[in-house]
Amino acid sequence: MKTILKKILQKAGLYFFLQGNYRSFLSFIDRMSLRIRYSKYKGSGYECNFCGRSYKKFAPRYSSKEDEGALKKYDVIAGKGENIYCPYCMSTARERLIVQMLKDHFTTDHKRILHISPEKKIFNYLRTRANVTTADIVPGFYKLIDHNVEYADVTRLSFPDETFDLVIGNHIMEHIPGDKKAMHEIFRVLKNGGQAILQVPFSEVISETIEDPDINDPGKQSELFGQKDHVRIYNIQDYIGRLKNAGFTVNYISPVMLKKYSMYAIQPGEGFIDIRK
Numbered sequence: 001m002k003t004i005l006k007k008i009l010q011k012a013g014l015y016f017f018l019q020g021n022y023r024s025f026l027s028f029i030d031r032m033s034l035r036i037r038y039s040k041y042k043g044s045g046y047e048c049n050f051c052g053r054s055y056k057k058f059a060p061r062y063s064s065k066e067d068e069g070a071l072k073k074y075d076v077i078a079g080k081g082e083n084i085y086c087p088y089c090m091s092t093a094r095e096r097l098i099v100q101m102l103k104d105h106f107t108t109d110h111k112r113i114l115h116i117s118p119e120k121k122i123f124n125y126l127r128t129r130a131n132v133t134t135a136d137i138v139p140g141f142y143k144l145i146d147h148n149v150e151y152a153d154v155t156r157l158s159f160p161d162e163t164f165d166l167v168i169g170n171h172i173m174e175h176i177p178g179d180k181k182a183m184h185e186i187f188r189v190l191k192n193g194g195q196a197i198l199q200v201p202f203s204e205v206i207s208e209t210i211e212d213p214d215i216n217d218p219g220k221q222s223e224l225f226g227q228k229d230h231v232r233i234y235n236i237q238d239y240i241g242r243l244k245n246a247g248f249t250v251n252y253i254s255p256v257m258l259k260k261y262s263m264y265a266i267q268p269g270e271g272f273i274d275i276r277k
C-alpha cells in the first residue's frame with residue numbers, strides 16, 4: 001500500500017514536496033522540543049558556530065539498533081555520540097566542523113562552488129557569498145533546500161572540465177559504488193588549485209576498507225557497514241590513497257590539530273581531509 005501510494009505521488013510530482021514538508025515539520029517539532037529540554041543547560045561550554053548559542057552540553061545522537069553493531073565493532077567515526085546536535089538550531093557536529101574550516105581556511109567569496117547532496121545550513125552559509133550550484137542523484141529530495149538543485153550522477157558529471165573552485169560532497173562517497181570514478185570526476189570539474197571537501201565516516205581499527213559495491217540489501221548494509229544505504233566503511237589511509245590515485249594532493253589534519261575547535265562540539269576523533277587539485 002505504502003509503495004503504491006509513493007508511486008502515485010511520485011507520478012503526480014507531489015512525493016518529494018510532501019515528504020520534504022513532512023520532514024521539515026518533524027524537524028521543527030524536534031527543534032522546539034530540544035530547545036525546551038536543554039534550556040536548563042544554557043551557559044558556557046559549547047558554542048554553535050551557526051546560531052551563536054552556548055550550552056553546557058549539546059544533544060546526543062545515538063545509532064539505531066540495526067546500525068550499532070558494525071559502528072561499534074569497527075569504532076567508526078560516523079557522527080554519533082554525545083554533543084552532536086546544537087539544542088537551538090540542530091546543527092550537527094559534522095556541519096560545525098565544515099563551516100569552521102570554511103571560515104578559517106577557505107576563500108569562498110565570489111567563488112564557483114558545487115555542493116553535492118547539500119546540507120541546508122552549509123548551503124545557506126555559502127549562498128550569500130559564492131556562486132553555488134547544488135546537485136544530487138535524487139534532486140527532488142533537496143528541493144526545499146535549493147529549488148534550483150540539479151540532477152547529477154557524481155560518477156558522470158555533466159559539467160565541463162575545470163568549472164569549480166570548490167566541490168563539497170560531505171559524507172557521500174560511502175554511498176557510491178563507483179567511488180573511484182566519482183573522485184576522478186570531481187578532480188576533472190575542479191579548476192587547477194581548486195579544493196574539495198569530501199569527508200566520510202571512517203575507521204582506524206580496520207586494516208583495509210570493507211566494501212561491497214554490488215550490495216542492495218538495506219538490512220545487510222546496516223549489519224555490515226552501519227547504515228542501510230552505505231556500501232563500505234573506509235580505512236582512513238585507504239581513503240586518502242584513493243583520493244591521491246584520482247590525482248589529488250591530500251593532507252590529513254588530525255583530530256589533535258583540530259582541538260582548537262573543540263568548543264564548537266565537533267566530533268572527537270574526526271580529522272579534516274584537506275583535498276586539493
Ligand SMILES: [Zn+2]
Nearest residue numbers: 048051086089
Ligand atoms: Zn546552533
